[in-house]
Amino acid sequence: MVSPLVSKLRDILGKRKVLDSDAELLCYSFDATPLLYHKPDVVTLVDSEEDIRLVLEFAAQEGLPVTTRGSGTGLSGGSVPVNGGILIVTTSMNRVIEIDAHDMSATVEPGVITANLHALVEAQGLFYPPDPGSMKISTIGGNVAENAGGLRGLKYGVTGDYVLSLDTYFIDGSKIRYGTKCLKDVAGYNLTKFLIGTEGTIGIFSRIVLKLIPKPKTKTTFLALYDDIVDAARTVSAIISRKVIPSTLELMDSVTINCVEDHVNIGLPRDVEALLLIETDGHPEVVREEAEIIREACTANRVRSLRIAANARESEELFTARRNALSALARVKPTTILEDITVPRPVIPEMMVTIRQAAEQYGITIGTFGHAGDGNLHPTCLTDERDKDEIHRVEQAYEVIFEKAIALGGTISGEHGTGISKAKYLPKMVGSKALEVMKRIKHAFDPENRLNPGKIFLPTER
Amino acid sequence: MVSPLVSKLRDILGKRKVLDSDAELLCYSFDATPLLYHKPDVVTLVDSEEDIRLVLEFAAQEGLPVTTRGSGTGLSGGSVPVNGGILIVTTSMNRVIEIDAHDMSATVEPGVITANLHALVEAQGLFYPPDPGSMKISTIGGNVAENAGGLRGLKYGVTGDYVLSLDTYFIDGSKIRYGTKCLKDVAGYNLTKFLIGTEGTIGIFSRIVLKLIPKPKTKTTFLALYDDIVDAARTVSAIISRKVIPSTLELMDSVTINCVEDHVNIGLPRDVEALLLIETDGHPEVVREEAEIIREACTANRVRSLRIAANARESEELFTARRNALSALARVKPTTILEDITVPRPVIPEMMVTIRQAAEQYGITIGTFGHAGDGNLHPTCLTDERDKDEIHRVEQAYEVIFEKAIALGGTISGEHGTGISKAKYLPKMVGSKALEVMKRIKHAFDPENRLNPGKIFLPTER
Known part of the structure; x- marks a missing residue:
C-alpha cells in the first residue's frame, strides 16, 4: 500500500523518481560514516532544478524535513536523514554544462562525479585540483557541501578555493545565484564563500561554476620509508621550512601500511614504522630542484630508504595504495x-x-x-x-x-x-559564542529547522 | 564645551584616545571615495581589544551607530560614518604579533600597513601576495573587510584567499575567534570565509592570521604598447588561453598613460592607445619559457613594441607608474x-x-x-x-x-x-532574493542596524 505522502510526491514528480520500498529506503539510510543509520520516509531522485523546487514546495506544505545526498561518501553523516522526511538524491543531475577552456572554468550540475570532471578537464590541458579520497564516487555537489579536501590540498587548496559561483535552493523553494565566472567579485556579502562547507544545512546546490588552472607539466613521486614515525613527521616540517610546497605529502603508519599491503599487494615494506608519499609537480626544472631539496630533507631526518617512482604507472600505483588506505583498514x-x-x-x-x-x-x-x-x-x-x-x-x-x-x-x-x-x-x-552565531545564521535561513536537521548542532536540550 | 558623550567616552578610554574637535572630525569624515562626506559624532583611537569592547558596550548602552575605519583608502565609502555616531579607528592596533617562518603564517593586528607586512615577510624569503593599489597606506584590517584585490590577484588570488583565522567583535561587544593556523578547517560554518568582505557591517577584526607562501625566485616585467586598445584586450585572453598565468597583467588606456606620464615622467609613449604591464614570476626557467609565450601572444595581437624591464629598478618604476594611475588621473x-x-x-x-x-x-x-x-x-x-x-x-x-x-x-x-x-x-x-538573504544575515548579527549602517543596503523605503 502506497502512503499518501508517496502518492502525492509521485503525482508531482512522476512514479520513477520516487522510491519508497523498504529495500530502497535501506540503501539510502547510511553514508560512509560508521555507526549511523536512519531511513528517510521517502527518496526522490531529482533530475532538474524544477524537481528540486517541486520537492521543496511540497515539503513546505507538509512541514517535512529534507536532506540532500550525492553519492553518500561523506564521513561525518551529513547526508544521513536522521530525522526522516524526504531525501533528495542529486546523482542524476550529472550534466557538465560547460568547460570553458579559453577562460578556464567548468560549469556543472551537482551530481557530476569528481574524477569524471578531472578526466574531462585534463583532456584539455586543464586541471581541477581537489581530489578527495573518494573522488571516483563522490559528487561535486557533496564536495562543495563538505568543502572536501584531498591529497593535493597542501599546494592547491581545497574544493572551496575553486568555487566561483553557486545556484542554491533554500528550504522555501526559492533560488539564488551568487557569483560569476570572474575571479573577483565583492558585490554585497559573498554568499558563495559562505555556503561552501555548510553541509547541506543551508541550501541545495543546483549549478556550480568551478575555476580551473593549467595542468602541471610533469611530476615526480617519492616513497620514503622510516623506522621511526616521528622522523617521518619531522620530515614534513623540514620540507616546508625549506620553502618547498609539494603537491602531495602523505603519511601512513605501520598499521595502515600492513593493511594496504594485505589489500593491494604492491610490495610496500611491512617492517617500517611509517612512510611518506611525496610528490612535486610543475615545470620539469622546478620538479628537479624540488626533488633534490626533498631528498636532502628526508636524509636529514633519518629516512631508511627513498625511492623515486620509475614511471607514471608506478606513481599511480602508490597513489592508489594511499587512496585505498581507508578501504584497506576497513577490511580488518x-x-x-x-x-x-x-x-x-x-x-x-x-x-x-x-x-x-x-x-x-x-x-x-x-x-x-x-x-x-x-x-x-x-x-x-x-x-x-x-x-x-x-x-x-x-x-x-x-x-x-x-x-x-x-x-x-x-x-x-x-x-x-x-x-x-x-x-x-x-x-x-x-566556543559557545561562535556556536550561537552559527545557530543564528541557520535560523535566519531555515527557521523551522527542516533542512538537514540534526547536523552540526546537537539537538537543543528542552 | 565637551559634550556628555565625549566626556563619558573619555572617562572610559582616557582623554588622548577620544577626538571631538571640528577639525579632527572633519579629517575622519571621508575616505578615498568621491562625493562622500559625513562627520562622526566622535572619534575613538582604540589601541587594544579591551578598547574595542569598551566602545562597543558604551555604544550599546547609548544606542549609537558605530563605524570602523583603518587608513580610509576605501573606494566605495565603507568607512565613512554616514549616520554619525562613534568612529572606531584601528590604525594604532598595528602590532605584528608573529611571523611564523617555519610554518608560513603571519599573525597581525588590524592596523598593520599592508606594505609593511610585505617588507617584513619578504625579508624572510616569504611572500604575502595581496597588493591593493593603496598598499603603502592601507591596513590589513581594511583589506580583509573589503576583500581587497590588487595587481597580483590573477595568479595569487585576493586578500580573502590568505586569511586563515579572524578574531571578530560583534556589535554587542562579544568576540569570537574562528579558524586556526591550519590550512584546512571545516568545524561548523566557516565564519572566517563569511566575514571576509562584509565591509565592516558584521564585525570588527582585532586579530588576523594570514597564510604566507614562499617568495618567487625571480620575475620578468614587460611593457607592451598598442595602437589599438582592442588588440591589447585581445592579448590578455591570448596569454591566458595559452595556459600562462602571469603574476601581473595590467592595462592602461591613452588617457591614463598621459596622466601618469604628466605625473611621474618616466618616458611612457604618449601616442599609443593602450599599454599592458605584464609580469611573470617564479623559477627562472619557468619565467624564461613564459616570457617567450607572452612575447608570441603579444606579437600575434599586433603589439607595436614590447620592451623587457632591464633591471629591478626599471621594473619597479613601471609598477610605481601603474600604482600611481589613480593619483595621476586625480590631478587633472x-x-x-x-x-x-x-x-x-x-x-x-x-x-x-x-x-x-x-x-x-x-x-x-x-x-x-x-x-x-x-x-x-x-x-x-x-x-x-x-x-x-x-x-x-x-x-x-x-x-x-x-x-x-x-x-x-x-x-x-x-x-x-x-x-x-x-x-x-x-x-x-x-537579484532581490539574494539581497533579502544578505539583509536577513545582517539582521541576525546586528538587529538594531547600528554597525556601519547605511552600507551595502539602500535605506529601506518606509
Missing part, C-alpha cells in the same frame, strides 16, 4: 572509525605521539594516515560496533585525541565536516 | 570617480568598446586602467562635482557601463566593495 575489523583532526605542521610529531599513547592506554588499534603536509591526519580505529565496551574505550581515546588537537592549535575536522559525528566536539572547538 | 580635474567592474576575460574587448562609447555619448572623459588579467577594469571619470549637469551625465554613463558588465556575466565590483557607491546597483547585480 567489522567497524572502522576514521577521524580527521588537523594540527599545525610543526606539532605533528607531538600529535602522533598522543595518538599512539591513546591507543595503548585504551587498548585499541589505531592506524594513522593522512595529508601530513597540511597537518590533516586520519587516525582510524579498527573496532567492532557490537563490542560496546571497546566502542566506549574508542570514544574515550578519541576524546583525548580531539582535546590534544585543539590544545595544539588545531581543529576537530580538516575536511570531513562536523555533521553528526563531531557535533558534540564543536562547542569546545569554536 | 577636481573630482575623480573610479569604478571597479569585472567581466570574463574573453569579453574585455567588448567591455572596452562600451566604455569608450559611453564616454563619447555623454561627452565625458573616462580613463580606463585595471587588472585586465582577471577582467577587473577601473573606468575612471575625470570630472568636477560642482558641475551638476556633468555629474548627471557621468552617472548615466556609469549606468550604461554597469548594465553592460552585468549583461556580459560580470560584476559591479571586483575589489572595492559595494559600500555606498554601489548600493543602488546591488539589487540588479545579485
